[in-house]
Amino acid sequence: MTKRAWWKECVVYQIYPRSFYDSNGDGIGDLRGILQKLDYLKELGIDVIWLCPVYKSPNDDNGYDISDYQDIMDEFGTLADWEELLAEMHKRGIRLVMDLVVNHTSDEHPWFQESRRSRDNPYRDFYIWRPAKDGQEPNNWRSIFGGSAWQYDEQTGEYFLHLFSKRQPDLNWENPRVREEVYNMMDWWLQKGIDGFRMDVINLISKTPGLPDVPARTGDRYHFGGQYFVNGPRLMEFLTEMKQKVLSRYDVLTVGETPLVTTQDAIEITHEDTGALTMVFQFEHMDLSAETGGEVTTRKSSRLLDLKTVMSRWQEDLEGRAWNSIYLGNHDQPRSVSQFGDDGPYRVQSAKMLATFVHMLQGTPYVYQGDEIGMTNVAFESITEYRDVATRNMYQEAVEEKGLNPAEVLKVVHAKSRDNARTPVQWDSSEQAGFTTGTPWIKVNPNYEEINVAEAISDPSSVFHTYKKLIRLRRENPVIVYGRYDLLLASHAEIYAFTRTLDQDRLLIILNFSKNRPTFDLPEGISYSNTELLISNYEVDPNESLHQIVLRPYEARVYRLV
Numbered sequence: 001m002t003k004r005a006w007w008k009e010c011v012v013y014q015i016y017p018r019s020f021y022d023s024n025g026d027g028i029g030d031l032r033g034i035l036q037k038l039d040y041l042k043e044l045g046i047d048v049i050w051l052c053p054v055y056k057s058p059n060d061d062n063g064y065d066i067s068d069y070q071d072i073m074d075e076f077g078t079l080a081d082w083e084e085l086l087a088e089m090h091k092r093g094i095r096l097v098m099d100l101v102v103n104h105t106s107d108e109h110p111w112f113q114e115s116r117r118s119r120d121n122p123y124r125d126f127y128i129w130r131p132a133k134d135g136q137e138p139n140n141w142r143s144i145f146g147g148s149a150w151q152y153d154e155q156t157g158e159y160f161l162h163l164f165s166k167r168q169p170d171l172n173w174e175n176p177r178v179r180e181e182v183y184n185m186m187d188w189w190l191q192k193g194i195d196g197f198r199m200d201v202i203n204l205i206s207k208t209p210g211l212p213d214v215p216a217r218t219g220d221r222y223h224f225g226g227q228y229f230v231n232g233p234r235l236m237e238f239l240t241e242m243k244q245k246v247l248s249r250y251d252v253l254t255v256g257e258t259p260l261v262t263t264q265d266a267i268e269i270t271h272e273d274t275g276a277l278t279m280v281f282q283f284e285h286m287d288l289s290a291e292t293g294g295e296v297t298t299r300k301s302s303r304l305l306d307l308k309t310v311m312s313r314w315q316e317d318l319e320g321r322a323w324n325s326i327y328l329g330n331h332d333q334p335r336s337v338s339q340f341g342d343d344g345p346y347r348v349q350s351a352k353m354l355a356t357f358v359h360m361l362q363g364t365p366y367v368y369q370g371d372e373i374g375m376t377n378v379a380f381e382s383i384t385e386y387r388d389v390a391t392r393n394m395y396q397e398a399v400e401e402k403g404l405n406p407a408e409v410l411k412v413v414h415a416k417s418r419d420n421a422r423t424p425v426q427w428d429s430s431e432q433a434g435f436t437t438g439t440p441w442i443k444v445n446p447n448y449e450e451i452n453v454a455e456a457i458s459d460p461s462s463v464f465h466t467y468k469k470l471i472r473l474r475r476e477n478p479v480i481v482y483g484r485y486d487l488l489l490a491s492h493a494e495i496y497a498f499t500r501t502l503d504q505d506r507l508l509i510i511l512n513f514s515k516n517r518p519t520f521d522l523p524e525g526i527s528y529s530n531t532e533l534l535i536s537n538y539e540v541d542p543n544e545s546l547h548q549i550v551l552r553p554y555e556a557r558v559y560r561l562v
């Protein structure tokens with residue numbers, strides 16, 4: 001068995017503050033809004049809140065562009081509000097994980113303001129500046145948000161690197177002063193008593209020296225340069241240093257957002273004994289259906305077999321060596337029920353099935369705000385309703401530069417836009433879903449009259465009550481946290497079944513990922529003399545034999561085998 005740790009036993013709830021709850025009617029969620037909803041979260045039963053960035057920011061990328069790491073964004077409140085929030089959380093036994101965005105800053109950060117002033121400014125080397133090459137950008141890297149990854153700056157006649165928006169210049173981690181500043185800032189927050197960090201695109205901080213051109217595979221002008229900055233040459237050195245200088249002095253949850261990592265990379269970063277972080281967010285399962293490298297597509301792998309292959313590899317490879325994080329959605333992804341389940345007639349059943357999946361795997365579950373009531377994607381009629389910089393850039397590039405059909409591009413936006421997850425949390429059926437008394441910064445999903453927290457709490461058969469029960473079960477049953485995972489029926493195209501085993505304790509998890517009624521046949525070798533049904537999303541006859549079960553659409557059952 002792997003070693004025990006609080007961050008393995010907890011359930012994390014992710015808050016995207018701008019869309020969570022607005023306490024003062026300006027249409028923007030805020031810290032006092034979160035404060036007012038802590039009892040709701042306590043009721044749900046979660047142990048930890050991961051708070052997306054609340055630092056000072058001009059909001060080009062909703063807080064992922066930070067202009068002051070040690071203060072709070074005006075729209076969200078003050079540092080005093082934040083202190084109060086932390087105290088009230090801790091009073092309720094809820095821990096706080098803050099977002100750490102140190103691959104880049106805002107272009108309004110004083111370091112960058114200094115840096116762009118002159119080529120010999122002491123802060124010049126805090127960022128990555130290069131002269132033009134043959135009258136063009138220093139290399140052919142593409143920004144993850146579209147266009148070149150370089151922005152020309154008139155004042156000094158050079159380009160700076162930005163892997164994301166042009167208002168998010170990349171920090172130069174080669175510079176020891178940058179690292180020192182980052183570590184001091186982290187320590188400042190840890191001293192305030194926070195319980196960990198979620199580290200934004202942390203595996204992009206080390207760039208290959210020389211910043212080479214990407215060998216062109218297509219006629220496009222810019223190309224994804226991941227091979228020169230994903231898990232770059234000094235990544236482990238930097239993370240190890242960060243651990244040594246800061247993290248090792250605290251008992252904290254640290255989760256690295258690490259696009260494109262393999263299980264081997266993840267084991268290196270998070271190894272039980274030698275790792276620098278406690279876990280990472282991997283993206284393989286999300287990339288099965290995601291838009292990759294700026295490609296405009298709705299390609300969707302509806303193949304459960306692919307999902308099983310990916311998840312099983314992560315479960316098995318990390319067993320006893322490192323620790324998984326488990327999630328199906330966040331603020332950058334479409335809604336999980338729309339992407340992996342059915343947001344039509346089987347919304348409730350499939351949302352419960354997916355919740356069961358997330359909570360029954362080995363790893364720390366992350367619940368994204370609104371998923372606990374089965375919130376869905378949204379389909380705004382016009383691109384002008386969208387707020388996300390990545391969505392807007394993608395649309396503009398597709399329509400204006402590539403000349404694609406706007407209606408077709410809008411379909412991609414509907415399926416993939418990050419704003420799907422960023423519409424306000426639907427609290428009740430009153431105007432603006434009870435999110436604000438003013439005009440929300442982004443429109444509410446019109447389905448709020450049917451899907452909202454008030455309704456979910458009052459209906460004992462709602463998605464909310466399934467989440468609540470799953471979280472409680474996890475707390476009561478160490479096998480759910482620590483048990484070994486074994487896949488069953490590996491080649492079944494509709495049923496995802498597995499066992500979890502800890503010493504003598506064994507659970508059987510049966511999930512129907514389809515609208516159909518496939519038959520579950522108990523594999524040979526799984527024996528039991530008695531069963532206990534822990535949770536299900538349909539009525540189940542407690543005496544039903546497990547040898548053959550005709551499953552209903554998106555049915556989920558968890559049994560203890562005794």
Ligand code: GLC
Nearest residue numbers: 061064101164200201331332
């Ligand atoms: C991460 C964040 C995303 C942000 C990007 C740049 O992927 O999750 O929201 O846009 O990094 O900071």
Ligand code: CA
Nearest residue numbers: 022024028030
């Ligand atoms: Ca507000």
